[in-house]
Amino acid sequence: MPPGATVDSLRAEVLRHLSFTIAKDPGHASLHDWRMALSYAIRDHIVTPWYASTRRTWDEDRKRVYYLSMEYLIGRVLEDAAINLGLRDMAREVIEGLGVDFNALVEDEPDAALGNGGLGRLAACFMESMATLGCPAYGYGLRYEHGLFRQRFEGGRQVETPEDWLVTTNPWEFDRPESAYTVGFKGHVESRDGRDVWVPGETVTASAHDTPVVGWQGRWANTLRLWSAKPTTLFDLERFNRGDYAAATEPEQLARTICRVLYPDDTTYAGKELRLKQEFFLTSAALQDILRRYCYTHKDLGRLPERVAIQMNDTHPAIAGPELIRLLTDKHGVDFDAAMDVARKVLGFTNHTLLPEALERWSTYLFGNVLPRHMQIIERIDSWHRRTYPRPHFVGIVKHHEVRMGELAFIMSHKVNGVSALHSKLVKSSLFPELSALHPDRVVNQTNGVTPRRWLNLCNRPLAGLITETIGDGWQADLDRLHELEPHVEEAGFRDAFAAAKRANKVALTGWIKDRTGVVVSPDALFDVQVKRIHEYKRQLMNVLQTIAHWHAIRQDPQADWVPRVKIFGGKSAPGYFVAKEIIHLINDTARVINADPVVGDRLKVVYPANYNVSMAEKLIPAADLSEQISTAGKEASGTGNMKFMMNGAPTIGTLDGANVEIREQVGAENFFLFGMTTEQVAERRKDPDHARHAIEASQPLQDVLQMLAEGRFSPDHPDRYHGVVDRVWHHDYFLVASDFAAYHAAQAEVDAAYRDPARWWRMAAFNTARSGFFSSDRTIRGYMQEIWSTESAL
Ligand code: PLP
Known part of the structure; x- marks a missing residue:
C-alpha cells in the first residue's frame, strides 16, 4: 500500500478529482463520473513508482527490454491497478461509503480490446510480469481506435459491430505529442554521395500515448507506449481555399486509417496493404524511439546490444530487422556487416503458430511498392545469409515472388522461441528444419504463462482468500508457493472450503448468465x-x-x-x-x-x-x-x-x-x-x-x-x-x-x-490449483530475461 494512504485520504482524493478534474458535484455525478474520479485517484499513486522506475533506469544506465506487439489484450485497468497497489479494498470502502455500487463502477470501464486472443493477452500478462519483476521494459503497440469488433448474435448468427472503447476519455493514458516520428511509405530509392536514400511518397507522424503498467505492490512500473497516426500536414489549405473541402482533409483521413482497426484475425494473414503499413508504422516508430533513447546517452551504436533487447511478438513486427539495418546504415552511417551483427544481437523472435496459413508472406510486388528500400535490404540480407551459410536447397527469405516473414525473423534474431515444449520442438523439426539445422542453438523454448495477479488474485477473490488463509500471503508473486497447499488437499475440511469457493463463483455466474442470455442454470x-x-x-x-x-x-x-x-x-x-x-x-x-x-x-x-x-x-x-x-x-x-x-x-x-x-x-x-x-x-x-x-x-x-x-x-x-x-x-x-x-x-x-x-473431484480440482505455480508468467519472463534478453531485475 502506498505510504500514508488511508480511507480518508483516498476519499478526499476521489472527491477532489470529481470536483476539479471532472467538474461534477457529488450530488449529480453519474457512475461514469465516479469511475473517472476513482481512476484518477488511483492513477496518482502509480505516477510516483513510475517516475522512480524510469529515473532509476536512466541513472543506472540499465538495459531495457522492448516488446513489439501488434496486439495487447489488456482488459480493464482500474481494479487490476488498484489491487497491485494494495488499494482495492480501500477503494471499495471509499466508493461504497459514498453511496456508489463498487462492482457497477468497475464494470463501467470498457475493455481495452486491442488484441484477438492468446497472443495479445500474453503481451498484456508479460507487461504485468515485467513490472512485477522490475525488468525495465517498454511495450510498443498501436492505439487502435476501434480495437477488436464487438460480437452480437442475431438469430444465432455472429454480427460484428465496431468497438468504441475510446469514445469516453481513457483515464490511463498520457498523450506524449512531443514523442513523434515521421514514418514513410512507398516512393523510391535514390543514390546520394554513394549512399542509398529512401524518398518516401507518403508520410505520416507517429505520436505516442503512454500507459503506466504497475507491478505487484507498486514496486516498479513500466510503460506501454501506443502509437497513433497523425497527418504530417494537418490540412491542405490550398485545396480548402479552392473550395474542395472534402479533399482538404485527405491527409488526416489517410493517417487515421492506419490506426482505425485491428485486423480481426489471429490465424490467417490479411493480405492487405493496410496491414503491412500498420506493421511498418508500429515498428519504425518504435525503432526510432529506441535509437533516440540510446543515442541520448551513448555514442557507439556497436554497443547497442549491451543496452537494448527487442522482442518481436510473432512475425507481425518482423520488419524490425530490415528497418533497424536501414536506420543504422542509411541514417547513422554504420556499414552493412556491422549493422547485421548489431541487429542480430538485439533482436529476438517468438513464434506463435504452426498453421501454415498464419505465417505471413507478402508478394514482392506489394512489399516493394510499399517499402522499396526495405525490399532492397531484404534481398541483401538474403544473399548475405546464403553466402555466409551456403546450403544447396536452402529456402531463403525471398522465394517464388514472396517475402517470407518467418524466415526473415528467424535469420535476423539471435534467439527464436516457441511457446511450449511441444511447440518449440515442432518449430525446430517441422516449421524451420533447414534454418534450425544451420543454426542449431537458435531455437529455444519459453513456455507461456499468465499473471496470477489478474488471473487468480483479482478474478477469484473467494479462492484467493482461501489460499491466503491456508498458506499465508505472498504467493501472488511467488506462485510456486501454491505447492504448500498440497498437504491440505488430503484434508476434507480444506476440500470443502475449496468447493465452497467454487460454488460462490458459480452462484455469481448463474445470475450473470441469466442477465446476459436469459437461461436459468443451476450452480x-x-x-x-x-x-x-x-x-x-x-x-x-x-x-x-x-x-x-x-x-x-x-x-x-x-x-x-x-x-x-x-x-x-x-x-x-x-x-x-x-x-x-x-x-x-x-x-x-x-x-x-x-x-x-x-x-x-x-x-x-x-x-x-x-x-x-x-x-x-x-x-x-x-x-x-x-x-x-x-x-x-x-x-x-x-x-x-x-x-x-x-x-x-x-x-x-x-x-x-x-x-x-x-x-x-x-x-x-x-x-x-x-x-x-x-x-x-x-x-x-x-x-x-x-x-x-x-x-x-x-x-x-x-x-x-x-x-x-x-x-x-x-x-x-x-x-x-x-x-x-x-x-x-x-x-x-x-x-x-x-x-x-x-x-x-x-x-x-x-x-x-x-x-x-x-472427494475425488475436489481433490483433482485442488491439485490443479496447487500445482499451477509453473504457469505464472513470472517464470516465463525470468526465462526470457536469462536466456534471450540477458537482462537483470532492477529490484
Ligand atoms: N481471449 C481471451 C479474452 C483470453 O482471456 C484468453 C486467455 O488466455 C484467450 C483468448 C486465449 O485462449 P486460448 O489460450 O484458450 O486460446
Missing part, C-alpha cells in the same frame, strides 16, 4: 467451459457434436443417474471465416433446442454469451469445473486459457497439444482427462484417405448426431442449414473431429464418473 450442475477464438483446429465443433450426443443419450433414458451439466461456450470468429461462423450458428441453434426440451430439463443446458473478452473470462474461468482444451494435436502452439483454468481449480479435458502436455505433467496424469491422438498419430491417421468414414462407421453416437443435423433437427426453419457441416465431417475432416470423437465422448463419461465422487 449444482457441472460447469463445462470452452472459451477461446472460434477456429476449426480448436474443435468447438467436436464439443457441440458431443453435446448433441449427450442430449440424445439423456432423451433415450431420462431417469438414469445423469450428472447435470451446463455447457458454456464463448468466443468470436474472424468476420470472413465462414466455417467458424457456421459453428457459432450451430452452437446457438443447439442451445435453443436443448434448453427448451422439457424431457432433459436441468440435466443439460447450453449457453453462449456473446462478445467473449477479458472481462468475461474473469467471470467464467473462476466458476468453471471443467476446462475444454481439445485442439487437434500439433495445432495449438501453447494455449494460455488452459493455464488460467488450471490455476482456478478446473481440471482439463484435453489432447496432448501445446501446453496441455506440461499441464498434465505438473498436475499428474490422474488429475487430467486425457483423450485423443498424439501429433504423430494425427500425421499417420491423415494418410488414410477414408479416416473420417471409418471413424463415423465405428461410432453409433456420432452417426446419430450427424443424421440429426442432416435432418435439420436443430434448424427446423431451414432443414438444409447444416448439410455443409455434415459434409465436411464426412469428406473434409482435416482437423480429425470424427477420428477423435469416440475418445472424447468416453473421456466425458469419465468426467461424469469423477464428478459423482466429490
